[in-house]
Structures are given as structure tokens and as C-alpha cells.
Amino acid sequence: MTLTTVDGAHPAPLRPATPIPTADSRTPSALLRLAATALPRALIARLAGIMVRSLGGSHPKLLRDLEHAAPARIHVLPTDLPYGFALDIGRMPLALTVIERDAGGSDAAVAASVATLIDLLEGRIDGDTLFFRRDLSIAGSTAAIVELRNVLDREEIALSAELARPLGRFGRPARGLARRLDRLVERAGARVAALHRTLHPSQDADRDTADLLDQCRTEIAALTSRLGKLEARQKRRDEARA
Amino acid sequence: MTAATRPSDRYLELVCPAGTPAALRAAVDAGADTVYCGFRDCTNARNYPGLNFDVDELREGVAYAHARDRRVLVAINTFPRAGDAGPWHRAVDQAAAAGADAVILADIGVLDYATRRQPGLRRHLSVQASAANGPSLAFYREHFDVKRVVLPRVLSVADVAQIVAESRLEIEVFAFGSVGPMSEGRCFLSSYFTGLSPTSEGACAPASHVEYLERDGRMFSTLGKVTLNSFARGEPAAYPTPCKGRYVTHGRASYLFEEPVALNAISILPELKAAGVTALKIEGRQRSRAYVAQIVGRFRDVLDALARGDAMPQGLGDLKGEAEGGRETFGAYHKGWR
Numbered sequence: 001m002t003l004t005t006v007d008g009a010h011p012a013p014l015r016p017a018t019p020i021p022t023a024d025s026r027t028p029s030a031l032l033r034l035a036a037t038a039l040p041r042a043l044i045a046r047l048a049g050i051m052v053r054s055l056g057g058s059h060p061k062l063l064r065d066l067e068h069a070a071p072a073r074i075h076v077l078p079t080d081l082p083y084g085f086a087l088d089i090g091r092m093p094l095a096l097t098v099i100e101r102d103a104g105g106s107d108a109a110v111a112a113s114v115a116t117l118i119d120l121l122e123g124r125i126d127g128d129t130l131f132f133r134r135d136l137s138i139a140g141s142t143a144a145i146v147e148l149r150n151v152l153d154r155e156e157i158a159l160s161a162e163l164a165r166p167l168g169r170f171g172r173p174a175r176g177l178a179r180r181l182d183r184l185v186e187r188a189g190a191r192v193a194a195l196h197r198t199l200h201p202s203q204d205a206d207r208d209t210a211d212l213l214d215q216c217r218t219e220i221a222a223l224t225s226r227l228g229k230l231e232a233r234q235k236r237r238d239e240a241r242a
Numbered sequence: 243m244t245a246a247t248r249p250s251d252r253y254l255e256l257v258c259p260a261g262t263p264a265a266l267r268a269a270v271d272a273g274a275d276t277v278y279c280g281f282r283d284c285t286n287a288r289n290y291p292g293l294n295f296d297v298d299e300l301r302e303g304v305a306y307a308h309a310r311d312r313r314v315l316v317a318i319n320t321f322p323r324a325g326d327a328g329p330w331h332r333a334v335d336q337a338a339a340a341g342a343d344a345v346i347l348a349d350i351g352v353l354d355y356a357t358r359r360q361p362g363l364r365r366h367l368s369v370q371a372s373a374a375n376g377p378s379l380a381f382y383r384e385h386f387d388v389k390r391v392v393l394p395r396v397l398s399v400a401d402v403a404q405i406v407a408e409s410r411l412e413i414e415v416f417a418f419g420s421v422g423p424m425s426e427g428r429c430f431l432s433s434y435f436t437g438l439s440p441t442s443e444g445a446c447a448p449a450s451h452v453e454y455l456e457r458d459g460r461m462f463s464t465l466g467k468v469t470l471n472s473f474a475r476g477e478p479a480a481y482p483t484p485c486k487g488r489y490v491t492h493g494r495a496s497y498l499f500e501e502p503v504a505l506n507a508i509s510i511l512p513e514l515k516a517a518g519v520t521a522l523k524i525e526g527r528q529r530s531r532a533y534v535a536q537i538v539g540r541f542r543d544v545l546d547a548l549a550r551g552d553a554m555p556q557g558l559g560d561l562k563g564e565a566e567g568g569r570e571t572f573g574a575y576h577k578g579w580r
Contacts, residue, residue: 070291123264126533129564132479132502139456143291143449150292153530154262225496 027122027160029115030186036081036114041098047163048085048096054162056094062155067092069151072144075109077101078117089148108140110148120149122157253549254511255521257315257414258538261293261528266303268531270312273542277307278315278346279527285333286317287370288527289444300340313343317527319368320444321349321427331355338363346392347371348427353386366414367391370427370441374401376408383411390414392523395422395505398577399513406518415514417507418537418561419525421573423500424485431484435466447483454482478502478568502567507575508544509559514575515548533564 036044056063071090078084086106088095112120116135119125127149130136138145258274260266269277280286282294295303304314316337322330330349334356337345344364347353348371356365367373367382369392382388390412393402397415406413416422432446433439440446447465455462462472463482470487473479480486480502488495507514507522514522524537540558547555562568 065292123531126530126536126564128481128529128566129533132566132568134461134473134476134479137456137461138454140453142452142454146449147291149530150262150290154264154292156264224494228492228494228496 027118027158029118030189032118032159033078033080033114036078041083044083045098048098051159051162052094052096055157058162059155059157062151062157063094065151065154066090066094066148069147070144072107072141073105074144074148075099075103075106076117077109077111078114079111080113087148089144106140108138108142108144110136110138110145112136118159121152121159123153123155127153253545254515254519255414256538256541256545257521257523258534259524259527259529260303260534261288261290261526262531263295263299263303265527265531265534266314267306268535269538270307270310272535272538273546274312274538276313276315276343276521277303278317278523279303280317280319281333281336283329283333284442284444285320285330287319287440287444287446288317289320290449290528293528297336297340300337300342304341304343308341314341315344315346315366316340316342317346317368318352319346319348319370321370321441322351323442327351327355331359334360334363344389350386353382353388357386364389368427369394369416369422372426372428374405376405379405379409379411383409390520392416394426395420396574399510399517399575402514402519402575403517412520413518414521414523415507415519416505417511417514417522417524417541419505419523420566421500421503421505421571423574429485432465435468435484437466447481452482478566480567501569503569503571504561504565504567505573506559506561506565506570507572508541508561509554510572510575511544511548512554536564537561 039047052063066089069089072088074087074089076085076087082101084099084101084103086095086097086099086103088097110117112130112135116125116130120127120130120136127136131138252275255275256273257276257278258269258272260269260277260279266277266279279300280288280294281300282296283289286294288294300314300316307314316333318330318333318337320330330352334345334347334352338360342363344366345356345360346366346368347356348368353365353367356363365386365388367379367388367390371382371391372394373379373382373391374394374397379388379391382391388411391409392414393405393416395416397405402413402415427441429440429446432448436448436451438445438448438451451466453464453467455464459475460472461479463470463479465482465484465487470482470484471480472488485499486497486502487499489498491498505525511522522541524534524541526533526537540561544555544558547553560570562570
């Protein structure tokens with residue numbers, strides 16, 4: 001193993017965050033994203049309400065903790081959906097509503113992809129790790145976000161189970177079907193992305209150049225910092241010799 | 243994966259963090275020998291909103307761990323405010339009542355209370371006491387019958403071996419987490435920005451005073467309205483603590499105290515074992531159960547391999563993916579600045 005020391009070179013860009021695999025309980029995030037894009041917002045809003053009620057039944061302590069948290073309106077903004085959600089905690093009953101992405105009036109906001117947000121909700125991935133890797137961004141009241149994150153992490157939540165609960169005995173086969181559909185959607189998505197890259201190579205090149213520029217800037221900043229330290233060290237040595 | 247259960251069987255005892263009951267179960271299931279946690283108040287140094295245990299949760303956590311032959315330690319490792327030692331005394335009594343295997347204490351007054359009122363409760367000396375030499379450790383051993391000390395993260399492996407030889411105490415050292423090159427328990431940098439003391443309120447850079455802003459394609463982190471750092475798009479981020487701020491001196495912004503990098507001692511475990519260390523501490527009660535499961539599982543696999551007499555497993559030591567700043571270091575264990 002090679003460790004990069006404090007005085008070492010700046011690291012290469014990070015790998016994407018990898019959640020802990022739990023295949024059987026995994027929520028079909030690609031399918032959910034597709035459904036969330038295609039379904040009318042009124043239906044999404046109703047599903048959000050059903051999910052909150054279902055969570056109240058299966059995780060009463062979670063609901064109690066969120067209702068007794070410091071009052072805050074938190075905007076949850078999936079980066080790959082055209083809309084977001086507003087979660088009002090610290091009030092009874094807890095409310096989850098659909099909002100425009102640029103809606104105002106929040107105390108805090110958290111943004112990440114649908115898949116990342118689901119992994120976070122289900123405790124498969126660490127929020128701080130996502131933050132270090134810049135796969136998740138937050139704004140506004142950090143205390144509200146930290147409290148929400150910690151309260152959610154106390155419970156073992158399976159989103160697909162919550163969404164399937166109202167289906168009763170059909171819930172289990174529905175989840176199996178959803179997982180199969182999810183794999184199909186994921187494969188189709190990968191093919192579309194590959195086709196898009198073939199048709200629009202210049203956009204990728206632009207993005208790569210921007211990323212490279214950012215990396216160069218970061219590298220220069222790290223080297224400048226290191227140079228400063230070396231200069232200071234040399235100066236101290238010179239002074240000691242004198 | 244198998245977790246050793248008797249101290250004599252263990253290569254090194256693996257002491258793991260739990261900020262929530264779910265994280266405690268995750269740590270035990272991933273192979274922790276011992277889990278440490280704290281109450282939901284100012285008596286522990288990770289007093290963040292939504293985190294930590296109430297008395298019932300601690301009792302349930304202890305039952306879960308004991309049913310699997312693992313231990314639970316309770317960190318009561320902040321320093322009482324003037325005229326207000328009640329919460330700390332109460333925490334010691336509640337830890338004893340919940341069946342905790344030991345308490346991790348830093349303050350002499352709290353140590354004295356625990357020694358007199360709960361003599362049957364094992365006492366460990368917290369890293370927050372910053373005790374790192376023979377005479378200091380002898381004082382805690384003789385006056386408070388402390389059984390174990392958690393050493394600060396400013397010592398080389400040779401320093402640790404020296405302390406093991408002269409202390410006659412169990413020695414616990416940090417194996418993964420922050421580098422922490424400060425005088426533990428005596429760092430007040432955060433209080434200058436927030437007005438809240440990390441050592442008696444229990445939170446360095448409390449979330450209530452932290453804010454992140456996006457401007458001109460960069461993310462700025464602020465503490466108490468003071469800008470600590472800014473990050474280019476895609477650049478790994480750091481915790482918003484004053485010690486990891488980038489400060490401008492002579493016209494240049496640089497990390498003056500500490501860079502965002504994680505301590506990872508996984509590949510020098512044989513050295514720590516040879517130095518006489520008893521236990522390894524994984525830091526991170528503020529992190530999620532996913533982090534706990536991942537890091538504990540990795541250390542468990544390596545420790546089990548070493549216990550079997552196998553060579554250090556290849557490819558298991560790299561934990562940069564979970565590290566602050568995406569980088570790792572041996573920290574002071576391999577000091578290069580002396």
C-alpha cells in the first residue's frame with residue numbers, strides 16, 4: 001500500500017463513492033428516477049405523502065424524532081430531477097411536498113443524485129464521505145442538515161419496502177418486478193449515455209478540459225503551498241547557521 | 243469473518259465508534275471487539291444534533307453487544323463547567339446502571355467521582371486528558387486506578403513503545419480518523435470563532451455555526467461567519483474546523499496547522515503490536531453506520547489475517563475513499579519532522 005503523506009503530492013481525483021452492497025434490499029433507483037421524471041407531479045406528491053405515512057407506521061421513533069427536531073424547512077434537490085422536495089421537520093405532522101427547484105423559503109438545502117440520496121436514506125453510504133468527495137452539496141443551516149442526517153441514520157430504512165407497503169400481499173412480488181425493471185432501465189440508460197457521447201463528443205471534451213483546468217489549479221495551489229513551506233524551512237536553517 | 247472474543251485470543255483489540263444505536267449494531271456485526279459511544283449531551287466530545295444515546299438506548303446497546311460477547315465503553319470525556327458538574331456525575335452513574343464495561347474520562351474531578359461512587363466501573367483515561375508520559379500516567383493509575391489510557395496522536399511508534407514500557411497500563415492508540423496533532427483537550431481554536439467551548443460543550447466547530455456557500459464555481463466553508471477554506475470544483479473537501487482552514491500569510495493561502503488528510507495505521511499494525519499496544523481506536527462517532535461497517539470490517543479482516551500469522555493482506559489497507567481530503571498518512575507514528 002502506498003500512503004500519501006501530508007507533505008506529499010496532491011492526490012488524483014477521487015473515485016465515485018461506492019455504497020455498501022446489499023443486493024436484496026436495494027431500492028431500484030434508476031426505475032424510481034425514471035418514474036419520478038415521467039409521472040405527473042400531483043401523483044408524486046401523493047406518493048410522497050404515502051411514504052411519510054408508511055414510515056410513521058414502520059419507524060415511529062424516526063417520525064417522533066423528526067417531529068421533535070429543531071423546526072426547519074429543508075429542500076432536498078435531486079440533481080437529476082426537474083423538481084425537488086421540501087421536508088418540514090420540527091412540526092406535527094411531518095410534511096414532505098413537491099417544489100420547484102428554485103423555490104425559496106428554505107432554511108437549508110441538500111443536493112445530490114437520486115441514487116445517492118436513496119443510498120444515504122437507506123444508510124448504505126456515509127454522508128461525510130460524500131461531502132469530502134463533493135458528491136453531495138449542502139447550503140443554509142448545517143445544523144438542520146446534520147440533525148436530519150443523524151436522525152435518519154438511527155433507523156434501518158428500505159425505501160422500496162415503504163413504497164410497496166400499501167400494496168399489501170402484492171408488495172413483495174412488486175418489489176421483485178421493480179428490481180428487474182430497474183436493471184433494464186439501468187442498462188438502457190447506459191446505452192443511451194454511450195450513444196449520446198458518440199453523437200456529442202465535443203461536450204465531453206469541454207467537460208474534460210474544465211475538469212483538467214480545475215485539477216491543474218488545485219495542483220498549482222498545493223505545490224505553491226509546499227514551496228512556501230520549503231522556503232520557510234530553508235530560511236529557518238539559514239538563520240540557524242548564521 | 244470471525245471476531246476474537248477473549249483478550250488473550252486477540253491480536254489487537256478493535257475499539258470502534260458508534261454515534262447511534264444502529265451504528266453500534268453495525269460495529270458489532272462488522273467485527274468490533276469493543277464499541278464506544280456517548281450520551282446526548284455536553285458530557286461527550288461529539289455533541290452534535292441528532293447524535294448519541296439516551297439511557298434506554300445505551301442499555302439496549304449494551305445488551306446487544308454483551309449477547310455477542312463484545313464490550314461497550316461510554317465516553318464522558320469533556321470537562322465540567324464551573325459549578326455545574328451534575329451532568330458529568332449523572333452520566334457516570336447512568337453508564338454504570340446501563341451495564342457499560344468502562345467509562346472513558348478526561349477530567350480529574352470526574353475521575354475522582356467515578357472512583358469513589360462507582361468503584362466497580364472500569365476507568366479508561368481519554369485522549370482528551372492528553373497524558374503522554376510515564377509520570378503523568380502513573381498519577382492517573384495511582385490516584386484513580388485507571389486501567390487503560392488512550393494516547394494522543396502526537397507520538398511516534400518508538401514513543402508509544404517507551405510509554406508502554408514505563409506505564410504498566412493498557413495502551414490504546416488511534417488507528418484511523420483525524421490526525422489530531424494538537425494538545426488534546428486543550429484546543430480552544432473553535433471557541434474563538436463560535437463562543438462555544440469544544441472541551442465543555444462537546445463540539446468542535448458546532449454545526450450551528452457552520453455554513454457552506456457556492457460562489458464563482460468554488461465552495462466556501464465558514465465557521466461563525468469567518469471563511470475557513472474554499473475548494474475548487476471537484477477538489478476534495480475538509481471538515482470546517484479552524485485547524486484545517488487555509489490561511490493567507492505573505493500573500494499565499496496554505497494549510498498552516500493541518501491538511502485535510504486521515505490517519506490510517508492499518509499497514510503498521512504489526513509495529514504497533516510489537517510496541518506493546520493493547521487496543522486500536524477507530525475514530526468517527528459523528529459518521530454514519532455505513533462508514534462504521536466499512537472501516538471496522540476492513541480492520542477486522544486485516545487483524546484476523548495477522549492473528550492467523552498470515553502476511554499483511556495486500557489491497558486491504560487503502561481507505562482513501564473514506565478519508566477526509568481523500569488522503570491518508572501515518573501521522574506522528576512515522577515522524578519525519580524530528
